[in-house]
Amino acid sequence: MGSGNTFTLQLFHAADQEAGIPALDDAPRFSAVLNALKDEDTDGDGNPDYPNTLILSSGDVYIPSPFFFASETAFDGQGRGDILIQNELGFQAIGIGNHEFDLGTGNLADLIQADEETDYPGTLFPFLSANLDFTTDDNLAELVTEDGQEASDIPNSLAGNTIITVDGEKIGIVGATTSTLPSISSPGDVTVRPLEFDSSNPEDIAALASEIQASVDQLLAENPDLNKVVLLAHMQQIAIEEQLAELLTDVDIIVAGGSDTLLADETDRLRPEDGVEGPYPILKTSADGNPVAIVNTDSNYKYVGRLVIDFDENGIIIPESIDPNISGAYATDEEGVLAVNGTPDPEIIEITDALREVITEQDGNIFGRTEVFLNGTRGDVRTQETNLGNLTAEANLAYAKESDSEVVISIKNGGGIRDNIGQILVPAGSTSSDEVERVPPQANELTGKEEGDISQLDIANSLRFNNDLTLLTLTAEELLEVVEHGVAETAEGATPGRFPQIAGFAFSFDASLPAGDRVQSLAIEDDEGNIIDVMVENGELVGDPDRTFRLVTLSFLADGGDGYPFPDRDRVDLARAEDAERTGEATFAPDGSEQDALAEYLVANFSETPFEREDTPPELDERIQNLDFRTDTVLEGGRDPLLGTNANEAIVGSGNEFIYSSIDDAGDVIDNFEVGSDRLVFTELLASLGYEGTDPIADGYIQFGSEGDSSIILLDPDGREGSEPARPFLSSTALPVTELDYTDNG
The missing domain is CATH 3.60.21.10 (Metallo-dependent phosphatases)
Incomplete structure (x- = not known):
């Protein structure tokens, strides 16, 4: 008492x-x-x-x-x-x-x-x-x-x-x-x-x-x-x-x-x-x-x-x-x-210990590699685009296209992603989230797994529900209703499981508007990110509302899970029975399940060349653009000739300076650049980060990489000695890395 x-x-x-x-x-x-x-x-x-x-x-x-x-x-x-x-x-x-x-x-x-x-x-x-x-x-x-x-x-x-x-x-x-x-x-x-x-x-x-x-x-x-x-x-x-x-x-x-x-x-x-x-x-x-x-x-x-x-x-x-x-x-x-x-x-x-023994066996079954932390954190996958959300949505889309070439869109719910693929490392004695390092999956000496390997265990742990994949046909009007439903509960402090992770399209939304009227722009995109159909512009459905799109989603959502209003039109369930013969490189999960789709996609695309797309904060997200954090560039297809400020600017010819003054200027694709005449100017941007040195490249504030045919300029907010990761800032389709890595251009 x-x-x-x-x-x-x-x-x-x-x-x-x-x-x-x-x-x-x-x-x-x-x-x-x-x-x-x-x-x-x-x-x-x-x-x-x-x-x-x-x-x-x-x-x-x-x-x-x-x-x-x-x-x-x-x-x-x-x-x-x-x-x-x-x-x-x-x-x-x-x-x-x-x-x-x-x-x-x-x-x-x-x-x-x-x-x-x-x-x-x-x-x-x-x-x-x-x-x-x-x-x-x-x-x-x-x-x-x-x-x-x-x-x-x-x-x-x-x-x-x-x-x-x-x-x-x-x-x-x-x-x-x-x-x-x-x-x-x-x-x-x-x-x-x-x-x-x-x-x-x-x-x-x-x-x-x-x-x-x-x-x-x-x-x-x-x-x-x-x-x-x-x-x-x-x-x-x-x-x-x-x-x-x-x-x-x-x-x-x-x-x-x-x-x-x-x-x-x-x-x-x-x-x-x-x-x-x-x-x-x-x-x-x-x-x-x-x-x-x-x-x-x-x-x-x-x-x-x-x-x-x-x-x-x-x-x-x-x-x-x-x-x-x-x-x-x-x-x-x-x-x-x-x-x-x-x-x-x-x-x-x-x-x-008994469970660990069983689980360890799964960690040696490798399907792909990644150089980056794949973000499946609950508070992120339920509120914003993440690199893991993109990856698994893309995997579902690729799997669906093998069965039906008409499929162009992939939608899944963030709540179905249950964990990261990678590790969060905390330095000994650390008491600050600023010191936390998010890294790729770590090596496992017991199984021969190397750092960066993505195993069966990683896939199964992240996609724990292992939902089946389902194909449906939606009209433009129905697709807009589905996307509106996905962001209807988005609010400060909320983590709704219905929040979408997507592939094959991009959209922007304004969470301050009433539910059902939040989507401002929506564009269907091809595999290269080029716009092939503008569906929503200035918050209004454009074009024939009855034109149709074939999509892949999870059977859970197709059945009304998370309240999703999917119609049942032309439904095809891709999953095979649990005891059916399993095909392909991955046989640990039934064919047509999301674990199987991700494993096969990794084998096909990232078994030799690792996945390297860093996760981005909402300010830099392009596929799902939350207008509380950034301006709307969906209908520009993510390929501005130049976006050096918050305005859309096209610079043509030589002798131009591309001036960047804020981290908010990120996301440009420069396809119009002449070495020796044009210059990238980061002076104001670096000053805004508190940089006072003379060589930002040597100090690690500006770094370089590549993705496909594009060269990437990465920005590290606290340099090589800091704990923050370098993030993609802009890319160029016109220059190799060797020409970008030139101080007179930086």
């Missing part, structure tokens, strides 16, 4: 564990930090500082991935390793997320239930969701148990809520799942309430709150001595949990999930690659005028969330009792383990 009539609760929490390859190390370290904090005894009396402890998660405890599938070999069933880790960590109840349904309700049922033949215990905790009716699904109906029971009495089950008694105090635990579940996963015949849901509609948020409130009210009515409630909410966007906090009554703490939002206070040491996305905790006022604490940490076992908070005699939280030196986000990197003097749980090490 706390002092006087107060009750002190220690809540350890996580969300979105969804293990990828990094979890082989992060999950054991998570156990080390969790157990060290749980056993903390600062006064040396032999008792933990905070004995009244809960361990909870708000869902997405697994995701289809190499980690997940390795359990088939290691533990006689897909995903079992993930569940065994949750059991060993001691989670007492878990709110059910969307990824639990990704492989269907039969798979979920198999993971919940025990299997005596293989000595698999199933879930030693209940999965919770108050707004899902599991009884309507044949696979899950038998696992449903009555609400309001003690969590320790209902393992291997599904419920809306449960009770955990701590030191004689009942604490109600309620689960809630995003109502967008049918459009982002595969919940079978599970009934989702409310049936219709738009996160931008306040009435729909209120309807969701009503479903949750009914479960809270039931718990309180059946347990008059219960006055503390924790909501495990898996809403995908933390803004929804914040709205729910203000609509609900009698909810004290909300553990958010699905958004990977890293909340932290000023005392928390974060991993160097991470940044704070909000205060820990977020404090709101409920509909009955009482404080509500919202907590969340980043995903993938990267942080242990810890909230130590007092309740008064009426079960109301006391925000002033939160000590930032105790509560907050605890990093689970090596430094984090050392800071708490933690020791990884040997049982979890045994689990991850």
Whole structure:
């Protein structure tokens, strides 16, 4: 108990564990930090500082991935390793997320239930969701148990809520799942309430709150001595949990999930690659005028969330009792383990070692090479064009064209890209994101993999869902509707999974305009980037709205996933059955799947000559142009004769100076240049970067490279000695590198 009539609760929490390859190390370290904090005894009396402890998660405890599938070999069933880790960590109840349904309700049922033949215990905790009716699904109906029971009495089950008694105090635990579940996963015949849901509609948020409130009210009515409630909410966007906090009554703490939002206070040491996305905790006022604490940490076992908070005699939280030196986000990197003097749980090490052995075999199966980091970071692929998004969209397009030469467009969702291909290296002792280095995949001595090699494991880890490829025919009007849908939820702080990654066309959009009216320019392009059809100009559809385009997308999206409004016209599904004969150079994934498409594309294009397109920030993105960050050049085809300022300028003849004054001037293609007469002037640009030297080439600020027939001038904002990478600034189709690399031209 706390002092006087107060009750002190220690809540350890996580969300979105969804293990990828990094979890082989992060999950054991998570156990080390969790157990060290749980056993903390600062006064040396032999008792933990905070004995009244809960361990909870708000869902997405697994995701289809190499980690997940390795359990088939290691533990006689897909995903079992993930569940065994949750059991060993001691989670007492878990709110059910969307990824639990990704492989269907039969798979979920198999993971919940025990299997005596293989000595698999199933879930030693209940999965919770108050707004899902599991009884309507044949696979899950038998696992449903009555609400309001003690969590320790209902393992291997599904419920809306449960009770955990701590030191004689009942604490109600309620689960809630995003109502967008049918459009982002595969919940079978599970009934989702409310049936219709738009996160931008306040009435729909209120309807969701009503479903949750009914479960809270039931718990309180059946347990008059219960006055503390924790909501495990898996809403995908933390803004929804914040709205729910203000609509609900009698909810004290909300553990958010699905958004990977890293909340932290000023005392928390974060991993160097991470940044704070909000205060820990977020404090709101409920509909009955009482404080509500919202907590969340980043995903993938990267942080242990810890909230130590007092309740008064009426079960109301006391925000002033939160000590930032105790509560907050605890990093689970090596430094984090050392800071708490933690020791990884040997049982979890045994689990991850078994999975590692299976996974390592896949890392020696090489399909291509890259000289650059391939960006699959969640916050990027869901908000902007990335080089990995481009690469996999191009791979799908190339694969589709082999079956149908009329295919010209590729669209996929950024949410389907689950990880980078490459590594994020943090220098020893680093505490700044500025010092982080993003590099190509690293060598693996165990398998013979060399630095830059792209393996089966890299592909499968990034494209974990391995969606099938589908061909469709769309009119111009329908295509515009699809692209508008892709950017409809783009907003500051939002990371919508529907955000598109594309090939075969380019478009610009203005996120400040109403959804449905954001696309300003759209042009269909050939393989060389030349415009072959202007479809949208100045925000208006141009030409015949009924002209058609053949495209390739993912079957998930073609089936309405992420709410995409694809028509079913002339549909052809390219994927072959799992047990069908596999053709080509890559046979680890079924023909016609996105993993297979990427592997074959890498073999054909980047097995000898490595992929070398650096990722670019939104200011330099050309395929998807966000007008919050740059000017619209889509209809110029990305091939300006000269764009030395923010205006479009064509310089003809000799004796000209191409003057660059800002990093915003990037993206030109110079096809009109005479050595000895024309000059590239970077003086003002270099000054804007703080460069005071005399030889920017020797100092590494200006570098040179090539791509195909083009010479590339790269700009490094902090020179050869800095940590920032050099990025493409402009290119020339008229000059070889040897002529560009000439100081009189620079």
